[in-house]
Amino acid sequence: MGEPAAREVVIEVQGLRFRYASGQREALAGVDLTVRRGEFIGITGPSGAGKSTLCLCLKGLIPAGEISGRIAVAGQAVTRQSAFVESSALVFQDPETQIIGLTVAEDVAFGPENLKRDPDEIRAAIPQALALVRLDGSEAAETYQLSGGQKQRLAIAGALVLDPQILILDEPTSELDPVGKDEVFEVIAALRRERDVTVVMVEHAAEHLAEMADRIVVMDDGRIVDQGSPARLYRNAAIFHRPDGERAPQIAQVMYELVREGLVEETEFTAREEEAVRLLKSLLSRARDRLPSHGGGRPIGER
Amino acid sequence: MAEVGQSVSGEPAIEVDDVRFRYAASGPEVLHGVSLRIEQGEYLALIGQNGGGKTTLAKHFNGLLKPVTGFVRTMGADTRTASVAQLARTVGYVYQNPDHQIFAQKVRTEVAFGPGNLKLGPQEIERRVDEALRLVGLREYADDFAFSLGRGLRQKLAVASVLAMAPPVLVVDEPTTGLDLQGSRSILDLLGAWNADGRTIVVVTHDLALVAERVPRTVVIADGHIVADGPTRRVLSDTGVLDRAFLRPPQVTRVAQRLGEFGVAADVMTVTELHAELRRAMGM
Numbered sequence: 299m300g301e302p303a304a305r306e307v308v309i310e311v312q313g314l315r316f317r318y319a320s321g322q323r324e325a326l327a328g329v330d331l332t333v334r335r336g337e338f339i340g341i342t343g344p345s346g347a348g349k350s351t352l353c354l355c356l357k358g359l360i361p362a363g364e365i366s367g368r369i370a371v372a373g374q375a376v377t378r379q380s381a382f383v384e385s386s387a388l389v390f391q392d393p394e395t396q397i398i399g400l401t402v403a404e405d406v407a408f409g410p411e412n413l414k415r416d417p418d419e420i421r422a423a424i425p426q427a428l429a430l431v432r433l434d435g436s437e438a439a440e441t442y443q444l445s446g447g448q449k450q451r452l453a454i455a456g457a458l459v460l461d462p463q464i465l466i467l468d469e470p471t472s473e474l475d476p477v478g479k480d481e482v483f484e485v486i487a488a489l490r491r492e493r494d495v496t497v498v499m500v501e502h503a504a505e506h507l508a509e510m511a512d513r514i515v516v517m518d519d520g521r522i523v524d525q526g527s528p529a530r531l532y533r534n535a536a537i538f539h540r541p542d543g544e545r546a547p548q549i550a551q552v553m554y555e556l557v558r559e560g561l562v563e564e565t566e567f568t569a570r571e572e573e574a575v576r577l578l579k580s581l582l583s584r585a586r587d588r589l590p591s592h593g594g595g596r597p598i599g600e601r
Numbered sequence: 602m603a604e605v606g607q608s609v610s611g612e613p614a615i616e617v618d619d620v621r622f623r624y625a626a627s628g629p630e631v632l633h634g635v636s637l638r639i640e641q642g643e644y645l646a647l648i649g650q651n652g653g654g655k656t657t658l659a660k661h662f663n664g665l666l667k668p669v670t671g672f673v674r675t676m677g678a679d680t681r682t683a684s685v686a687q688l689a690r691t692v693g694y695v696y697q698n699p700d701h702q703i704f705a706q707k708v709r710t711e712v713a714f715g716p717g718n719l720k721l722g723p724q725e726i727e728r729r730v731d732e733a734l735r736l737v738g739l740r741e742y743a744d745d746f747a748f749s750l751g752r753g754l755r756q757k758l759a760v761a762s763v764l765a766m767a768p769p770v771l772v773v774d775e776p777t778t779g780l781d782l783q784g785s786r787s788i789l790d791l792l793g794a795w796n797a798d799g800r801t802i803v804v805v806t807h808d809l810a811l812v813a814e815r816v817p818r819t820v821v822i823a824d825g826h827i828v829a830d831g832p833t834r835r836v837l838s839d840t841g842v843l844d845r846a847f848l849r850p851p852q853v854t855r856v857a858q859r860l861g862e863f864g865v866a867a868d869v870m871t872v873t874e875l876h877a878e879l880r881r882a883m884g885m
Contacts, residue, residue: 320749345753345784446651475651475807477847502782505852545782548810548852551872552879561883571852575859578879582863585883597868598878599834 308385308464308496309333309356314367315520316351321363325351327520329367335463338490338497340511342504342544347517349500353468356498358383372463384413386464387457391472393449396456402428402444403437405452406459413460420459427459430492431485447478451485458489465489467499471506479503483510505547508532508569516544532569533557549574612677614770614801615639615662620671622657631657633825634671639803641676641769644796646812646833647805649822650847656697658822659772659805663692676769690719693763697775697805699755700748708734708750708758709743715766733765736791753784760788770801777808789815810851813837813870821846838868 309331316326326348333339341349354361355369358376369376372385390396399405403424410420428434431451444452450470457465465486471479483506489495501507507514508528515525516537524534528547532538532554538546539554546554550569556562562581568574615637622632631654639645649655660666661673664680673680676691696702705711712733716726734740737757742750747758756776763771773792777785789804789811796802806812812819812833819836821829823846829836836842837850840858849855857869863882869875 344782345751475847476809476849477650542783542786548872548875549856552853552856552875555872555876556879561880561885571856575856578856578860579863582860582865582879582882586863589884596866597834597838598866598870598874599832599868 305335305337307332308335308372309498310368310370311352311356312368314352314355314365314369316348316355316360316363316365318351318361318363324520325363326355329517329520329522331515331522333464333496333498335496336490336494337513338486338511339499340507340514341498341500341517342502342507342514343517343523344544346519348520349517350468352517353388353466353498353500356383356464356466357386357388359388384460385462386466387460387462389450389453389457389465389467389470391469393446393453393473396453397441397449399441401437402433402439402441402452405441406455409456409460423459423461427455430458430489431455432481432488445478446474447481450474450478450482454482454485458493458495462495464496464498467497467501469500469502471501471503479506486510502545504532504545504550504569505571508547508550509571528569529567533564533567547571612641613638613674614641614643614676615803616674617658617661618671618673620658620661620668620673622661622666622669630669631825632661632668635822635825635827636671637820637827637830639801641801642796642799643818644793644802644816645804645818645820646816647803647820647822648807648809648812648846648848653823653846654825655805655822656774659774659803660694662770662772662803663694664688665694686718689715689768690766691768692770692772693766693768695759695763695771695773695776699752699759702759702762703747703755706746707743708739708745708747711747711758712762712765715762719766729765729767733761736764736794737761738787756784756788760791764795768800770803771795772803772805774805775807776804777806777811785811807848809837809848813851813854821848823847834868834870837870 311329311331314326314329315324317324343349358380360378371383376383397405398408406424406427407420431454433451471482486497513525514528514531516523524531524537532546532550537544547569549571553567557564557567566577617635617637620632620635621630623630635658647655647659662675667681678687703711705714709730712730713726716729734743737760739757739761776788792802793815816833819833820827821836821842828845829842838854843850853869853872853875857865857875858867861867865878865882869878
């Protein structure tokens with residue numbers, strides 16, 4: 299992961315266990331996680347793995363139940379008593395349920411007003427937050443008229459206006475269409491460039507995670523079962539390359555087969571589209587030089 | 602799975618003829634003269650950007666919305682004049698958000714509600730409830746509280762409630778939203794099995810990779826117009842059409858299309874197909 303490894307730890311979770319008041323089993327069964335400043339961590343795994351519970355705990359919104367272990371965010375211990383963690387912001391899955399204001403500006407102002415921030419400061423911060431999510435100039439727009447992607451970007455602006463160091467997003471794109479999904483990922487990429495925000499994102503969109511995340515964490519049954527760079531993680535056969543496995547990017551699935559057959563070196567494995575296309579082009583042109591010319595390119599549908 | 606355009610009996614399952622629709626008399630038109638014919642026994646995906654009109658069109662299939670001009674016939678019944686009871690028996694509709702549909706306390710009560718309205722005997726209702734819960738894998742949850750289930754299980758419960766009505770036509774709106782891969786696949790497998798029994802399935806979705814794997818016919822709707830309709834392979838490899846609808850082909854299709862100079866086919870739909878095409882192009 300190069301550079302981020304040298305930076306300071308902003309999230310430290312040790313031996314975290316949690317059981318909901320009504321739950322039969324532990325939602326978190328011993329989680330250890332370290333996140334450094336500026337990192338983009340993707341969290342994936344099946345429904346019920348504990349991903350959302352972990353997000354809530356990181357934000358200090360610890361649900362009713364039994365908790366043990368240690369959480370520190372930006373050097374501050376997170377406990378039930380320290381309910382509000384100002385250094386982090388949390389964005390949820392459904393954009394409809396987290397928008398409160400009638401207009402875009404009112405919605406963004408809601409958080410800082412609640413924290414009794416100075417009104418002049420709030421007025422100044424709104425356009426900046428909106429620019430970060432590419433909603434510049436839409437202060438007066440009525441929130442109910444926004445598209446799903448715009449609503450989710452507005453929810454992110456509502457989080458950013460509090461100037462958090464850490465942005466936690468719980469499946470922020472799962473209700474969005476492909477365009478809305480791309481918009482949210484583009485905004486997050488820009489935030490990292492412009493604000494050096496640390497991002498922890500629960501997400502099923504493996505192809506987007508592979509392109510953008512520094513590290514991907516897989517959870518199952520309340521535990522972290524593997525973590526690593528996309529290029530390392532998506533090679534894990536026990537998690538991704540079996541029937542009923544987790545979703546890996548399609549190109550990583552193809553790469554996995556080519557590695558297994560010895561057609562691609564293990565060190566060349568990639569889960570990213572551009573790298574894969576480059577690799578495949580060089581592989582195919584070498585093969586073409588070796589082979590006599592052959593007919594091809596007929597659509598599969600017509601064979 | 603049924604071939605595209607194959608008709609099991611003469612009458613189409615759904616016939617949409619030049620339908621125009623607006624939500625309010627003074628509001629903008631959202632369907633601009635849509636025509637579509639779905640034969641009995643077909644398995645069809647309706648894809649398009651949010652706000653493009655796909656859910657609006659799907660809600661015409663069971664008469665939830667009525668055309669301003671044009672007509673919709675569902676198993677021969679004109680939705681403008683057919684009774685709600687008749688349409689409810691013909692078309693099952695699973696909503697995008699299961700919580701908009703679930704209202705009963707217990708899982709079993711929720712699933713029994715629809716068949717109860719069909720005036721079936723208690724034994725038949727029980728049989729249908731058990732069968733529907735078994736099909737979606739919720740049998741062991743029959744006596745649980747509906748809202749205590751996780752999102753994926755609530756989605757399956759919504760599907761079970763509609764299956765218990767045993768409608769000949771099933772419309773499922775975004776069945777994979779908020780589900781993990783296993784959940785998504787198991788819902789689509791279930792719809793495939795239901796289709797293999799001769800029922801007509803329409804699935805409204807953004808998940809083009811799963812459509813490419815499972816659904817034989819695809820209709821693309823953009824800005825209130827149908828912009829493509831045909832075999833899934835042809836539609837999903839047509840980048841021009843998908844661009845117009847703000848959709849992207851599956852990743853394997855995109856990659857294959859950039860390797861055309863090496864003889865890789867441009868209409869690759871699945872991981873298995875791209876892998877086979879690469880091997881072929883390498884002379885394996």
